[in-house]
Amino acid sequence: MERQQRRIYITQLLKQRSVDITEKQSALLEAYIDSEEVIEQCRLISVTTDTLVMNLQENIALSNIREKLLQLPNGTVDKPYTQTFSLTQYGLEKIASFTLQFPESLGINYDQQTGQISGVPLEQGEFRVRMFFKLTNQSDPEKTHEKEIAFVVNPDPKKLWRNIPSSADSIYWKPDEVKELTTMLGHKLAVASKRGRSHAHEGIFRDDDFEYFFDEQTGYALIAVADGAGSAQFSRKGSQLACEAVVNYFKQIPAEEYKQLDDVITAYHAQKDEASKNALNEFLTQRFSKAPFEAHQQIAAFAAELAKNSGKEVKLKEFATTILFVLLRKFDFGYSVMSFSVGDGGMGIYRRGEEVMMLGTPDGGEFAGQTRFLTMPEIFADTSFYKRIGFRIVQDFTAIVVMSDGITDPKFQTDANLARIEKWDELWDDLGGKNNDGAVVNFSHDNENTAAELLAWMDFWSPGNHDDRTIAILY
Amino acid sequence: MASRRLPVYLLLDTSGSMKGEPIHAVNNGLQVLLSKLRQDPYALETVWISLITFDREVKQIVPLTDLESLLLPEVTTPDSGPTNMGAALELLLNVMRREVKTGAGDDKGDWRPLLFLMTDGKPSDLALFRSIVPKIRSYNFAMVVACAAGASAQDSFLKEITDTVVHLDTADSNTLTSFFKWVSASIGTGNQSVTSTEQLVLPPPPDEINMVI
Numbered sequence: 183m184e185r186q187q188r189r190i191y192i193t194q195l196l197k198q199r200s201v202d203i204t205e206k207q208s209a210l211l212e213a214y215i216d217s218e219e220v221i222e223q224c225r226l227i228s229v230t231t232d233t234l235v236m237n238l239q240e241n242i243a244l245s246n247i248r249e250k251l252l253q254l255p256n257g258t259v260d261k262p263y264t265q266t267f268s269l270t271q272y273g274l275e276k277i278a279s280f281t282l283q284f285p286e287s288l289g290i291n292y293d294q295q296t297g298q299i300s301g302v303p304l305e306q307g308e309f310r311v312r313m314f315f316k317l318t319n320q321s322d323p324e325k326t327h328e329k330e331i332a333f334v335v336n337p338d339p340k341k342l343w344r345n346i347p348s349s350a351d352s353i354y355w356k357p358d359e360v361k362e363l364t365t366m367l368g369h370k371l372a373v374a375s376k377r378g379r380s381h382a383h384e385g386i387f388r389d390d391d392f393e394y395f396f397d398e399q400t401g402y403a404l405i406a407v408a409d410g411a412g413s414a415q416f417s418r419k420g421s422q423l424a425c426e427a428v429v430n431y432f433k434q435i436p437a438e439e440y441k442q443l444d445d446v447i448t449a450y451h452a453q454k455d456e457a458s459k460n461a462l463n464e465f466l467t468q469r470f471s472k473a474p475f476e477a478h479q480q481i482a483a484f485a486a487e488l489a490k491n492s493g494k495e496v497k498l499k500e501f502a503t504t505i506l507f508v509l510l511r512k513f514d515f516g517y518s519v520m521s522f523s524v525g526d527g528g529m530g531i532y533r534r535g536e537e538v539m540m541l542g543t544p545d546g547g548e549f550a551g552q553t554r555f556l557t558m559p560e561i562f563a564d565t566s567f568y569k570r571i572g573f574r575i576v577q578d579f580t581a582i583v584v585m586s587d588g589i590t591d592p593k594f595q596t597d598a599n600l601a602r603i604e605k606w607d608e609l610w611d612d613l614g615g616k617n618n619d620g621a622v623v624n625f626s627h628d629n630e631n632t633a634a635e636l637l638a639w640m641d642f643w644s645p646g647n648h649d650d651r652t653i654a655i656l657y
Numbered sequence: 658m659a660s661r662r663l664p665v666y667l668l669l670d671t672s673g674s675m676k677g678e679p680i681h682a683v684n685n686g687l688q689v690l691l692s693k694l695r696q697d698p699y700a701l702e703t704v705w706i707s708l709i710t711f712d713r714e715v716k717q718i719v720p721l722t723d724l725e726s727l728l729l730p731e732v733t734t735p736d737s738g739p740t741n742m743g744a745a746l747e748l749l750l751n752v753m754r755r756e757v758k759t760g761a762g763d764d765k766g767d768w769r770p771l772l773f774l775m776t777d778g779k780p781s782d783l784a785l786f787r788s789i790v791p792k793i794r795s796y797n798f799a800m801v802v803a804c805a806a807g808a809s810a811q812d813s814f815l816k817e818i819t820d821t822v823v824h825l826d827t828a829d830s831n832t833l834t835s836f837f838k839w840v841s842a843s844i845g846t847g848n849q850s851v852t853s854t855e856q857l858v859l860p861p862p863p864d865e866i867n868m869v870i
Contacts, residue, residue, distance in 0.1 A: 253728045308692065334695075336725050342698035380699055548759040548797060549769040550661045591661070598763045646660020646702040 183224045188215050191224065236321050243276040243317055244327060250274075252331040254311065257303045259338045263290060265299045280315035282331070290333075306337040340643065346385030348377070354419040358388055363633035366396035366403040367512045370627055371656045373405075374637040378588055379648035380412075387418045389503075390586050390650040393425035395433055400440040403510045404432050405654050409527055409586040411502035411555060412649070416488075420481055420501030424556055427477035428507050435469065447511070447518045451575055462573065470522050470571040471562070474505060478556055502555040506584050508541065510656070519582065521572040524561055526553040526587040528600045534580040538606045541572045544590070544597050553587075580610070581625075581657045588651035592644035613639060625657045663703045663768040664721055664757050665844055668745050670776035670806075672712040673737035679777060679807070679828040680734045686830075686837035687729055693841035694724055700844060701725060703768070707752065711745035713738035721756040740778045743786030746793055746818075753796075769799035773840055774818065776804070777828050779811040790817050800859070802843065804836060805869070812869045822869040823862060832865045839866055 183191065192215060196203060203211060214220060252272055257263040269277050282292035282299065288309060290301035311331040316323075348358055358377040363370065377388035389410030396403040406425040410417025443465055449458035481501045489496040504525020511518045521529055523542030531539040545554040554561055561567065590600060593612070599605045608616075613636075615622035621639040625632060640651045669683060687708075694700040706727055708719035712735055719730065753770065760766025772793075780786035793801070803815035807828040815822045825832045842860045862868060 251731050256726050256728065258725065306695075334728075336695055336701060337698075339698040339701040342696065342701065383698065546760060546766075548761075548766060550760060550766045551768055595765050596760070596763050644660070646662075646699075648699065 183221075183228050185215065188220065188224050191227075192220070233321065236319070240317060240320055247274060247276065247315075247327075247329055250329075252313075252329065254299070254331055254333045256334040256336055257290070258336040259303050259306045259341075261338075262302050263300060266297055267292065267299050268297060274315075276317055277315045278318040278320075280313055283312040283314065284333075285309050285311075288335070303335040306335045309333045309335065339645070343379045343383050343648075344385075345379075345382045348381075348385055348387045352387070354387075354416060354422075356388060356391070356418055356422065358382070359637060360392075361633035361637040363630065364394070364396070366394075366656070367401075367510060367517070369656050370625075370632065371403075371405065371654060372623075372625075372633040372636050373652075373654040374633055374640055375652040376637060376640045376650065378650040381650060383648075388650050389414075389417045389421055390588065390652040391418070391421035391425050391503075392584075392652055392654055393429045394654070395429050397433070400437050401444075401511055402432070402440055404429055404507060405510070405582075405584050405656065406505060406507035407527065407584045407586055407652050407654055408506070408556075409504045409525060409588070409650065409652070411499075411504075414502040415500040416485075417500070417502050419484070420503035420557060421505075423481045423484055423501070424477045424503045424505045425507075427480045428473050428505065431473040431476050432469075432509060444511070444513075447575070448513065448515075451513070451515055466520060466571050466573060467568065470520065471567065473507075474522055474524065474556060474570075475562055477505065478559070478562070481557055498557050498559075499555075502557045504545075504553065504586075505556045506542065506586075508582065508584060510582070516575055516577040517579070519572075519574045519576065521574075522570055523572075524554055524556050524570055526590070527585055528587075528590045528594065529584045530582075530600070530606065531574060531576050531579050532581045532583060532606050532610070533576075533578070534610055535607060536603070538601065538603050539574055539576065540601050541574070542570060544587075544600070546597055550591075579656075581655050583653065583655050585653040586649075586651060588647070588649035589640075589653050591649065592642070592647035612642075617642060619643070625655075660702055661765060661768055662705045662723075662758070663700075663844070664753075664770040665704055665706050666709065666721075666749060666753070666770060666772045667706065668709045668711065668742075668749060668772070668774040669732060670712070670740055670742070670778065671710040671732060671734040672740040672778060672781075673735055674740075674777055674809070675712075675734045675828075676736065678830070679833075680732060682828060682830040682833040683775075684732055686833040687732065689834050690837040690841050691724070691727065691729060693838060694844060697841070697845050700841075704844060707756065708732075709745055709749055709752070711741050713741065715741055715745045715748045717748065717752055720752070739781035740776065741782045741785075742774075742776060742780035742814075743782040743784070743789050745774075746789040747785065750789070750792055750796070769797055771844060772798050772801045772819075774801075774803045774815070775806055775836075776815070777807040777810045779814050786814070787817075793818055800843065802840070802859070806833065806836075816869070821859065824867045824869050825865060826867070835863045835865045839863060 255265055284290045289304040292299050311333050313329045313331055314326050361374040363372050373392050375390050375392055392407045394405045406428045408421035408424040410421035446458050446461040450462050482498050485496045485498050485501055506523045506527050506529050509520040521541035526544045529541035593609050594600050594605050613623045623635040623639050704724045705721045707721040709717045757770055758767045801819035802821045803819050804823050805812050805815055806825040812822050839862050
């Protein structure tokens with residue numbers, strides 16, 4: 183302490199202790215301040231108070247650091263991880279130097295030189311990273327402090343999915359996956375249907391279904407795909423009943439009527455006259471509203487029967503399902519395609535690199551997953567009901583495709599994309615092998631494994647898209 | 658390609674009465690919730706979480722963030738003050754307008770959002786609360802669960818928000834942990850109900866959780 187400081191200090195001290203000093207004593211004090219003894223004592227006081235304040239500051243800084251919740255950005259197992267670690271980003275300016283120590287087997291390290299944290303996490307979990315640090319101007323320069331930093335490593339979602347077979351003893355059980363290859367209209371039809379990962383994870387059922395027929399006699403073929411609502415208890419049965427009902431309905435139409443229909447379509451194609459147009463409309467409005475209504479009725483009857491037998495209330499919506507179907511016929515001039523849809527998913531007549539004709543518009547809502555079902559009575563009263571019915575004549579095609587939303591969601595993302603030829607070309611290339619899984623579907627007519635290849639292709643990975651998948655391809 | 662998101666909004670009461678063990682239990686519970694969800698592959702790929710707290714102030718302390726990169730801040734509480742639940746619901750509707758995507762044309766819509774609200778009291782801003790409740794009711798949530806935690810939490814106000822009200826007898830760590838575990842299981846049911854226009858079916862609650870009928 184300088185003389186002036188000593189003087190102030192001692193005067194204040196005396197005042198504090200209420201020691202009064204007279205005029206006369208004041209000279210004595212001046213001499214006293216300059217004594218060796220006082221100089222030494224003041225030096226010691228100065229050192230002591232400095233240490234006291236420094237320790238206090240150090241403790242405050244330490245406690246501020248200890249109170250902080252420090253977290254590194256999350257990592258994911260097997261995914262390369264790089265982060266720059268800086269003190270300012272965590273408000274740790276009081277730290278002079280530090281090192282980070284990651285759990286040994288984690289595969290992550292901190293590079294003191296570059297300030298980079300990097301590596302590939304080998305293990306999932308919630309880890310503690312140890313930070314050893316020294317403060318700026320700390321009292322004991324040798325002392326190292328420690329603080330834990332939280333670090334979460336997410337699992338790889340791919341590895342978390344379980345595949346639990348559904349119980350074959352359960353009511354309305356159906357196989358978790360099915361594939362079929364058949365011939366119709368001089369083409370091949372490959373169909374594959376596979377339970378989604380979200381269902382496999384829980385050991386529950388495939389809710390999708392399909393059915394088809396081809397009658398050599400009349401020359402008519404039908405392909406139906408249905409998607410049972412995930413939330414409905416018996417939707418796996420609903421989708422099956424819907425497909426069967428539609429197929430049976432068109433099977434029981436007399437050959438004579440199909441023959442008349444042939445003439446109507448041929449006349450319509452040739453002349454587009456009023457008479458053939460009306461006759462065609464008559465068939466479509468009659469048969470294509472009665473078939474889905476018949477399916478609706480059959481499901482309702484099935485639900486009522488179940489209620490009767492079980493003595494419990496069974497709601498029709500427990501069988502909620504969508505339905506998409508096409509009725510096809512080959513002519514000299516091309517193909518007639520009649521279609522009906524309620525719900526999501528998609529149907530199209532695809533000509534590679536040229537054109538896609540969408541059949542029907544998916545029923546979507548404001549949010550994902552909102553759609554309409556065959557089991558909703560109101561769809562039949564809706565004024566837009568006839569928009570569900572479609573008719574096309576095409577000369578030829580690469581493929582006619584009917585698929586559930588388990589395919590359209592990951593492959594087309596939006597309903598608007600379903601009308602875009604680029605997206606269909608991408609899908610076709612994808613089927614042909616342009617994918618990360620090495621899956622190839624060979625659509626040559628002499629390949630007997632097309633359906634099996636299609637089923638294998640359907641195992642494709644798409645984050646968040648793990649619904650049941652069904653696709654029917656006529657090629 | 659981004660997958661469809663399942664937005665999950667958590668509204669937590671941080672009013673003065675939550676100070677001490679309850680808020681500590683909430684912090685633990687949230688950690689448990691995240692740990693559980695991270696083990697669910699569906700949640701890990703689709704769940705996005707937002708956290709809104711309400712006391713005297715209402716704050717969105719976590720904007721809607723994907724589970725994979727979510728870092729949970731510590732939830733704190735002031736020493737005392739009102740429970741502005743109405744203002745919290747109002748803020749919720751505002752942030753959802755900005756954060757939740759509905760589908761049309763080229764836009765890919767989110768899954769319908771889930772809402773969990775937890776309180777140990779009742780709304781202090783009752784007039785605002787009553788004016789917002791119908792908007793919450795008419796919003797197309799896949800599920801709204803309101804939780805009354807502790808003796809002074811009043812079920813009747815929560816019943817105005819949703820039919821699904823659960824009551825916890827105490828707001829201690831064990832009870833809240835089992836509540837948040839149940840929340841995680843409820844979010845997981847999004848799994849089974851992807852094609853649904855119905856309200857989600859909740860998993861059976863553990864013993865500590867009483868369904869208020």
